[in-house]
Amino acid sequence: MRALDDIIVLDLSRVLAGPWATQTLADLGARVIKVEKPGAGDDTRGWGPPFLTDPETGERDDAAYYLCANRGKDSITVDMSTPEGQDIIRRLAEKADVLVENYKVGGLKKYGLDYPSLKEINPKLVYCSITGFGQDGPYAPRAGYDFMIQAMAGMMSVTGERDDLPGGGPQKAGVAVADLGAGLYAAVAILGALHQRGRTSKGQHIDISLLDAQVFNMANQALSYLVSGTAPKRLGNGHATVVPYQSFPTRTGHMIIAVGNDNQFRKLVTVLGRPEMADDPRFRTNGDRVENRDALIPMLEEMTRERPSGELYELLESSSIPCGPINTLEDVFQDPQVIARGLRKDLPHGKHGTVPGVASPLRLSDSPVSYDKAPPLLGENTDEVLADLLGLGETKLGDLHDKEII
CATH class of the missing domain: 3.40.50.10540 (Crotonobetainyl-coa:carnitine coa-transferase; domain 1)
Structure with missing residues (x-):
């Protein structure tokens, strides 16, 4: 049935x-x-x-x-x-x-x-x-x-x-x-x-x-406007209210890093070799990071460029930092989870x-x-x-x- x-x-x-x-x-x-x-x-x-x-x-x-x-x-x-x-x-x-x-x-x-x-x-x-x-x-x-x-x-x-x-x-x-x-x-x-x-x-x-x-389906973007009265703007692969939550360059391409909370941010900068950034007043909370996005993102990009995508993915995944590759559809249907x-x-x-x-x-x-x-x-x-x-x-x-x- x-x-x-x-x-x-x-x-x-x-x-x-x-x-x-x-x-x-x-x-x-x-x-x-x-x-x-x-x-x-x-x-x-x-x-x-x-x-x-x-x-x-x-x-x-x-x-x-x-x-x-x-x-x-x-x-x-x-x-x-x-x-x-x-x-x-x-x-x-x-x-x-x-x-x-x-x-x-x-x-x-x-x-x-x-x-x-x-x-x-x-x-x-x-x-x-x-x-x-x-x-x-x-x-x-x-x-x-x-x-x-x-x-x-x-x-x-x-x-x-x-x-x-x-x-x-x-x-x-x-x-x-x-x-x-x-x-x-x-x-x-x-x-x-x-x-x-x-x-x-x-x-x-x-x-x-x-x-x-x-x-x-505009969901949070629609409510951001209705609450604030300010229309959201294009941010490329960035997120309007969560930072860092976007694509990052690597030595061999790009990958996604999606940090959803302050603890994950601390893990990220520790893995990347800059643990002190978690206590920087500009980046301590998500709200701080959203306000100081233009300062933070170039610093993170400088670090992610040091490693190839595969190595960085394994490093972040092993520390339970949400991340993922940017797949073509050929990659998608060869992915072990998809299979x-x-x-x-x-x-x-x-x-x-x-x-x-x-x-x-x-x-x-x-x-x-x-x-x-x-x-x-x-x-x-x-x-x-x-x-x-x-x-x-x-x-x-x-x-x-x-x-x-x-």
Whole structure:
């Protein structure tokens, strides 16, 4: 058994935030039915390189981007612009526990697939809408993309090198953090709504906004502003309120040193050969070190440059000083802890034998995630799903195929 193996999810979303949410539900055991446009599918199937390569023709197949967010799902193709396609989706929604969509606000109303319409035929439906700016407010009609949301939510105002240093200026995160955050909050909200439904027998509409998610994820930086009235600035790899907590140069590269308290700072300067620095009034407490960051960091950098990264890492680790290497993804998947935790998963795939994936961080002792289903080919499960859930026979399915509705 898996935690959600009695739940059916109708996934009308595409790209990242919605698929990330529904992949989380699939990991927990839900049957996720991904509805895609015939002949095209999710945009991310073409967002490469890199791509899988067709083993028979050598031609490009689905992109790695698509693979990252769609394992464990069934793919069906339905032309939503046709009355017959709309009827199929309504009938599936009648059977579903959850529907996830990321169309523009009001975009599904013309098809009769908005929440008020589907609530009439399935009052228990948990309907989750993911948009850039939410269902109301002056920006609600706008399209929202991760990059612009990172900028608008303040993320880029605190990410990047200091403005007074070479290379200074705003910088986005290296992954789509606004999309991923919204997807995770969507999954959390869906689980909460399902629990509530168990008490009331009623579904509800969930309104998830990328902007809301990213502003919330500003966390301590947001509260620093709200408490002080002063907007935090970019500090490169430094930390706004903990020092030293950043990357440091070594003889052979860079590494991270993350000192979280005064005792760890005393250990650090002792290991580096300058124990008296722990009693220097400028550096005695974390508050002192934050105020005197510009004096402290160059002194520490001078010492860390004396040793190669590997030697310094072992020296600090042996003294229980938090530190770590700056890994490439090649390094990551060769790391012994990553290997021990099984974070690479090779998923069985009907066309490619196996395709790689990354393990879910959700570790449940009694209902664990299983990795038995790779991201589906476009429309791979159309006939199976429509026969199973809607009872469509071969004749009807053939007719729908001939009309290019599925």
